[in-house]
Amino acid sequence: MKRKMLAMSALSCIGGPALAQSSVTIYGVLDAPVEYVNNIARGAPSVVNNQLVPQSGGARVALANAGLSSPRWGLRGQEDLGGGLSALFVLEGGFGVDTGVQTSNRLFGRQAFVGLQGRYGKLTFGRQYTSIFDGFANFTPTRFAVLYEPIAWQLGVNYRSDNTVKYSGNFGPLSASAHFTFGAGAGVVGFTSLANGGAGETPGNFRDNTGYGASLTYLDGNVGATLVYDEWRPTATTGQPGTTRKFGSAVSYEIGAVKAFAGYRWNRSSFGNGNTFVRDDYWWTGVNLRVMPALGFSLAYYYADIKEARLGPTAPGTEPANPWQVTFVADYDLSKRTDVYVTTAYARNAGLNFDSSPISFATGYFPTAGQKGMYGVAVGVRHKF
Template structure:
C-alpha cells in the first residue's frame, strides 16, 4: 500500500488554479531472509578458502529493500510534472546500500496523457524497461541472474529518457551523458568513476538504447530491446558493451509462460573481446490459489569468449546453467512469506562473477562446479 503523506496543494495560495493538485507519496519495501549456501568462496580473491554459509544476506530473497518519494503535480490540459527519489538500504543492518543517498532512482520530468513522458536524471535503462516484465522470477533479488542479463549499467546517471504508452504498446528510448557506473567488471575501474562528461571526450561512459514492448489483454506479450554502453577504463579510450534482447510471454488461466534471449558483446578500446555470450531463459508461473504462487525457471549462458584484461589471452569458460524455484504465500496485498531455492552449475548463483562485479557475493570455490542456495524470508510493501 502506498501512502500519500503530504498534499502541498492544500497549503498553496488561493491564486493557484483549482486544477493544480500536487501530492507526494512515500513508498517502499523491506525484504529480509535467512539463507544457506554451499561451496561459496570466502571472497573472489581467495577461491581456495570457503565452504557453506548460513546467515542473513544483505539483500532480500524477492526484492531489494528500498524507500522512496514520488511526486506529481497536475499542470492542466493533460500535463503533469513529476519526480522520483529512491534509496536502497541493507535491511539486516540499516546501512545504505551504497552512495549516493538516492542510488536507485533520482529523476524529474513531465508527462502528457497522450504524448508520453520525458524524464531527466538517474533511471533504469530502456533495455531494463523492455525486458523486466519477462523475468520468470519477477526480477527477484536472489537466484535470478538479473545483472548478468541486463548488465552493470541497468541504471544510469545523467539520463534523458522518453517513454510512450500507446494502448498495449510501450516505446522507450534513452541517452546517458555519463552512466556513473564505476566498474566494467570486478577488476577494471572506469575513468572518472564512470561518470563521463569529460571535456573533449564526449563518448566516455555514455549509454543509449531503446525498447518496444507489447502486453496485450489476450494474454500475449512480446518485447525487443537494445542497449549500448561505452565504458572508458582510460580517459579518451572507451570500450563498447552491446546488448540485444527479445522475449515473449503467454498467460492462460493460472499459468504464465516466459522465454527469451539476450545477445551480449563486450569489447575493450582495442577491440579485443572482454566478454561474448548468448543468454537464454524460460520460466513458468503458477497461481495455485489466490494467496499461493509458484515459479520455476531455467537460465543458460553460452559463454563464447572472455578476457581478464585488454591484452591477455582469450579464454572459453564453461557455460553456466541455473534452475530456480520460488513458493510465495501472500497474507495480504502488503505482506508475504516465501521459500526460494537455486541450483547453479559451472558458476555461482545468479551467475555471480567478475561480469557482475560479484554483486551477489556468490564467488565459487576453486575446483567446484555446483552451488546450491536456499532462502526463507518475509517481505512487506508500504
C-alpha cells in the same frame, strides 16, 4: 492517504516549493530472508597471471540484505500543470534490512529523476532505469528477484544509469522506451577492469561512458512480446572507451493460472583496444503457476553460451564452461502488502547469479576453489508500503 499526508508534512520542513506538489507519496519495500549457501568464498577472487584465483570459504547461514526484492524507500510526486501536462519526480534509495546500511553510499542511489508527462508520453532526466530494463521487466519468471536471478548478466551492470535522459510512452497494447546516458557514473557496479566503475561525463571526450538504447513491448491479454537494444561505452582510460552491445527479445503467454516465458539476449563487450571482454548468447525460460489466490510458484532456467572471454585488455581469450542455473520460488500472500516465501537455486559452472563466470559481478556469490556448483535456499518475509 496517511502516507501522502505524512510525506507532505515531511516536505514542508524542507521549504515552501515542495508544497506546490499536488500529490506526494512515500513508498517502499522491506524484505528480510534467512539464507543458506554452500561452497561460497569469503570474498571476490583475485586475478593472477590472467587467471581467477578463488578465496577459501564454505557454507554460510546469514540474514541476507535482500530477498525477492531489494529493500528501498522513496518519494514520488506529480503536479497537474493543465492541458494534459504534468510534472513528476521520483527519489528512491536502497538499504539493507539486516544492518540498515545505505546502498552504495547514496541517499537516492536507485532512482533520482524529474520530468514531464503528457498525452504523448513521459520525458525524464536523472538517474533511472535504462530501456533494456523496461523491455525485459515483464518477461522474467521471477521479476528480477535478487534471490536468485542473473540480472546483471542479462541486462548489463549499467541497467540503472546516472546522467540519463529517457522517453517512455504507452499506446494501447504497445509501450516504447528510449534513453541516452551522457556518462554512466560511479554507481555502476562490477566490470571494474572494463569501466573503472564508470567515470561519468569527461570534458573533451564526449563518448566516454555514454550509452543509449530502446525497447518496444507488446502486452495484450494473454500474449506478450518485446524487443530491446542497449549500447554502453565504459571507459577505463580517458579517450579510449570500450563498447558493450546487447540486443534481445522475449515472449510470454498466459492461459488460466499458468504463465510461460522465454527469452534470448545477444551480447558482445569489448575493451578500449577492441579485444573482446565477453561474447555470449543468453537464454532463459520459465513458468508462473497460481495454485490458489494467495499461493504462487515460479520456476526458471537460465543458460549462457560463452563464446569468448578475457580478464584484461591484453589477456588471452578463453572459452570457459557455460554457466546454467535453475531457480524455484514459492510465495504466499498474507495480505495485499505482506508475503512470505521460500526460494532456492542451483548454479553450475559459476556461483549463483553467474558470479565469477568468467568475471566477478557484485552480488558476491563467488565459489570456492575447485567447486563447479553452488546451491542456495532462503526463507523470508516481505512487506510493501
